[in-house]
Amino acid sequence: MTQQAAPETVHESSVAQSSKRTTKWLGIAVAVSIVAFAYASFFYAPEDGIQGSVQRIFYVHVASAWIAALAFFVVFVGSIGFLVTRNLRWDSYAGASAEVGLLFTSVVLVTGMLWGKAIWGVFWTWEPRLTSVLVLWLLYLAYVALRAYVPEPSRKARFSAVLGIVAFLDVPIVYLSVKWWRTLHPEQVIITEQGPQLPGQMIVALVVGLIAMTLVYVYFVRLRFNVNALEQQIKREVAK
Amino acid sequence: MTALVSREVESGSTSTVPSTLVVKGLGKEFGWTRVLSNISLTIEEGEYVALMGSNGVGKTTLLRMCAGLSVPTEGSVSIAGVDLRRAGPGLRRRVGFVSHESLLYPDLTGRENLEFQARLFGVSEPDSAIAALSELLDLDSILDRPAGVLSRGNRQRLTLARSLLHGPRIVLLDEPFTGLDEDSSDRLLKILDALVATGRTVVMTTHDRAVAEAGPRRLIVLDNRTVAVDRDLPVPSRPIAPVPAEAPAFTRPALTTPPKLFRAAWAIAAKDLRIEFRTRDVIGSAGLFALAVLITASFTMPTGAAASAGAATGVLWISILFAVLLGVGRTMARESADRGIEGLLLSPAPRESVFIGKALASLVLMAVVDVVVIPLFLVMMTSDGQGSNPFALIGTVALGTLGLVTVASLFSGIAVGSRLGESMLPILVMPVVIPLMVGSVELTRLALGAGDSSSVWQWLGILAGFDLMVLLAAIAMFSYVIEE
Amino acid sequence: MSGTEVNGPVMLAVGYGLALVLYGGYWIYLKQKASHLETTLRRVKGSGN
Numbered sequence: 001m002t003q004q005a006a007p008e009t010v011h012e013s014s015v016a017q018s019s020k021r022t023t024k025w026l027g028i029a030v031a032v033s034i035v036a037f038a039y040a041s042f043f044y045a046p047e048d049g050i051q052g053s054v055q056r057i058f059y060v061h062v063a064s065a066w067i068a069a070l071a072f073f074v075v076f077v078g079s080i081g082f083l084v085t086r087n088l089r090w091d092s093y094a095g096a097s098a099e100v101g102l103l104f105t106s107v108v109l110v111t112g113m114l115w116g117k118a119i120w121g122v123f124w125t126w127e128p129r130l131t132s133v134l135v136l137w138l139l140y141l142a143y144v145a146l147r148a149y150v151p152e153p154s155r156k157a158r159f160s161a162v163l164g165i166v167a168f169l170d171v172p173i174v175y176l177s178v179k180w181w182r183t184l185h186p187e188q189v190i191i192t193e194q195g196p197q198l199p200g201q202m203i204v205a206l207v208v209g210l211i212a213m214t215l216v217y218v219y220f221v222r223l224r225f226n227v228n229a230l231e232q233q234i235k236r237e238v239a240k
Numbered sequence: 241m242t243a244l245v246s247r248e249v250e251s252g253s254t255s256t257v258p259s260t261l262v263v264k265g266l267g268k269e270f271g272w273t274r275v276l277s278n279i280s281l282t283i284e285e286g287e288y289v290a291l292m293g294s295n296g297v298g299k300t301t302l303l304r305m306c307a308g309l310s311v312p313t314e315g316s317v318s319i320a321g322v323d324l325r326r327a328g329p330g331l332r333r334r335v336g337f338v339s340h341e342s343l344l345y346p347d348l349t350g351r352e353n354l355e356f357q358a359r360l361f362g363v364s365e366p367d368s369a370i371a372a373l374s375e376l377l378d379l380d381s382i383l384d385r386p387a388g389v390l391s392r393g394n395r396q397r398l399t400l401a402r403s404l405l406h407g408p409r410i411v412l413l414d415e416p417f418t419g420l421d422e423d424s425s426d427r428l429l430k431i432l433d434a435l436v437a438t439g440r441t442v443v444m445t446t447h448d449r450a451v452a453e454a455g456p457r458r459l460i461v462l463d464n465r466t467v468a469v470d471r472d473l474p475v476p477s478r479p480i481a482p483v484p485a486e487a488p489a490f491t492r493p494a495l496t497t498p499p500k501l502f503r504a505a506w507a508i509a510a511k512d513l514r515i516e517f518r519t520r521d522v523i524g525s526a527g528l529f530a531l532a533v534l535i536t537a538s539f540t541m542p543t544g545a546a547a548s549a550g551a552a553t554g555v556l557w558i559s560i561l562f563a564v565l566l567g568v569g570r571t572m573a574r575e576s577a578d579r580g581i582e583g584l585l586l587s588p589a590p591r592e593s594v595f596i597g598k599a600l601a602s603l604v605l606m607a608v609v610d611v612v613v614i615p616l617f618l619v620m621m622t623s624d625g626q627g628s629n630p631f632a633l634i635g636t637v638a639l640g641t642l643g644l645v646t647v648a649s650l651f652s653g654i655a656v657g658s659r660l661g662e663s664m665l666p667i668l669v670m671p672v673v674i675p676l677m678v679g680s681v682e683l684t685r686l687a688l689g690a691g692d693s694s695s696v697w698q699w700l701g702i703l704a705g706f707d708l709m710v711l712l713a714a715i716a717m718f719s720y721v722i723e724e
Numbered sequence: 725m726s727g728t729e730v731n732g733p734v735m736l737a738v739g740y741g742l743a744l745v746l747y748g749g750y751w752i753y754l755k756q757k758a759s760h761l762e763t764t765l766r767r768v769k770g771s772g773n
Contacts, residue, residue, distance in 0.1 A: 011272060054732035057739040064743070083720060103750050110746070111739045118735035138671035145667055149658045152271050155724070159654045162717045163668060166650070169709055170672050177675035177702050180695065181682065216747060223754040230761035232272075237768040239272035 071101030079164035329588030336408030346388025508597025
């Protein structure tokens, strides 16, 4: 009685990598955009009159923050996608996006803290945005930790999806609560916000930064996704 | 015994359809380990089947999929023409499953376990059904002792009773003869004979050839992840016990519609509360923990009204949070002990009712902890009671505890399924409940007379919004958590 | 010596530097992991089942 080839299974969907050529071109685009971004933020954008050169950190800080939020949304979409389709590819994207999102959030925190040290004199302040980012970072961490401690793939996907959805729905509530919390107990330091009246060149630098960071995000998620796929391929071979 | 004549009321058109078990192209993987592949078989109502195979070949996995406890990776299992993945309450009642784990709650007596089962399955005269089963299986001496102290053989009989209580048409048994002495084995064989004689399907797994040939009329052998042998067996040489003149108790207990969402949830909550009343596990650990946190923290607080008011409410809510984490974690862990959760999954109770029931029980227990902790907090932490609004305080504590219990209940299902077990719970819960903590602390301070009262409605909104969001999310998604 | 003018450029450099280290480090980590996994995959496939 001959053994038939294993039919397409749930886990088979986690095995295929994304196209290598596209990834290579993406990598090149990333490199180009990063160079453009460096030029834009260090040379093209004018220096801020009040804060001096340290204000330039704003570009990588804000661009990364946008991506951190986007990454979380992708985790949300991936979570719903998995629960609806039961196709593990959705979960693989969610997991990759969460790891990359954790990275971006860490950069936001670090650059925020350094910026804060320069202009407020303190590394940390419970200012609404920074605090919200800290909570976001914790949520990412919980998600990544959960995935690390649930080895079985379909169970990991189910559990992560539930957490991903709850955490995402939680974010607006977190932001509101932190904002009101800090409004009631204002910090001694006054935050100089970068409002919508940015000079045009600064806006350009910010947009270049956004494009660059988005490309970095997509590239990293792709790489991470492929690493996942490789791991699944190895597991499949070993199990045969 | 006239009470046992069936007054079966079953919704849907499946009530007279024969309970044919059809397995089509079934496959199961755990991760990349393929356990079963391309299994197809049909078992008609009334068949007596032995499922054999070496250890680890997948007999238990196959049986669990036939019971609806495990979801196939490919293929399907259907009973009476309905795919088990879409099984309604009526279909679940057709199946009885006896597994390795007893699915009993060790702190409840045998009778209480059976009564709980009866409630979930909609057995309308539980006392008669239990009495009849007790007579059949000789349970009298063990019914009123806690299930946890019973010997293996006794627990087995009780487990059998539990799965037969609702009069299933298909009885699935996983290695039921393991660990039984000769007398018990004989008795079990007679019971299985009688079940088959009254038209029930019996499928049992075993790795003992002698057992397989002692009664079953059909032999299915699994090998190399699929069906290797499927043949009829000759009539066994040992004498078959004659069917008793009166219909045995388990054939047709009187059934009513199984309880729907809230009644099922209430049954589950009542069960948890009864266990807690007896053991005082949760209230003890959670309550003492909260007290310890409060008292210890008060030694670390600066003295003086203004300083302590702010920090003290924070400490209060930390102690409530940890009490919830401990308590809810324990409540959910109880279902893992003897796989009691599977008993719930096998029942017709909707999955959402499992969440609502367990959350409700946890909420009641946490309310008791709150009642102890809050007065202590008030006495130890606050210097004056001026401006306090007791109703606002109670309301805040209620809303905050509700949110915490909801999140913890949802995530405890996830935590116990992870490698860290209950220890995973704080990691998952704490980031998510930050807005709840912030809001609860603010509202508590306001209730105690401190702070700007114009923000009350904002914070109330946050708390209510959070509670609503997590409640809806939990009810919608809990079934994904306990799926398998 | 806590004037913003002194700290500013330092914090800017450290900030972008750390961002570079974090992003770059992650990129290197992923690349290394991928090539290591590819080697493992070839080895596992090659040893034929």
